[in-house]
Amino acid sequence: MPTPSASDRDADERRAELELAYRARRGDAPAFDELVRRFQRPVLRFCWRLVRSADAEDLAQDTFVRAFVHFERFDPERPVLPWLIAIARRLCLDLLRRRKIRAGREAMAVGDDSAPSPEREASAREELSRLDRALDELGEGPREAIILFHIEEMSYRDIAAALEVPIGTVMTWLHRGRAQLKRALDEAPIA
DSSP states (O other), X not given: OOOOOHHHHHHHHHHHHHHHHHHHHTTOHHHHHHHHHHXXXXXXXXXXXXXXXXXXXXXXXXXXXXXXXXXXXXOTTSOHHHHHHHHHHHHHHHHHHXXXXXXXXXXXXXXXXXXXXXXXXXXXXXXXXXXXXXXXXXXXXXXXXXXXXXXXXXXXXXXXXXXXXXXHHHXXXXXXXXXXXXXXXXXXXXX
């Protein structure tokens, strides 16, 4: 018996997601719980990338609460993740606008006690810090598109649905964002 191809597995996964979405839309709480289990990590990562604070966990949880309350608005023929990302995005932007601040720059934990050397750990932290600063300098749209494409590995179509813009805009944001990141990282001095 031949091994299923990646596209077959993707199609099977999409069918399972669609079935869960239909069941959840009809009020099946276990089906909705399964959707939360599947998409909690990418939603949390997206929120973290936008707000970079402990508020990300609350925003991710609020995303699923809103999705559950308004699940009748969801079109089960479309993928679930872009819809959840669109909800999360609005919540994150609302928080940032209310506070009128940009997310603080918190160092990401790099390595552990078994790190090969303090120099290598410091170098890795500095690289992450440079990347974070360069991402912060991007406009809202390009930053979100870069995060969704390169970190969450979403398709152009799904990013367009999540950010509620045409695919051409996503492509432009990705092109401009990558170019701006490259310039910023090439120009940034290494400490």
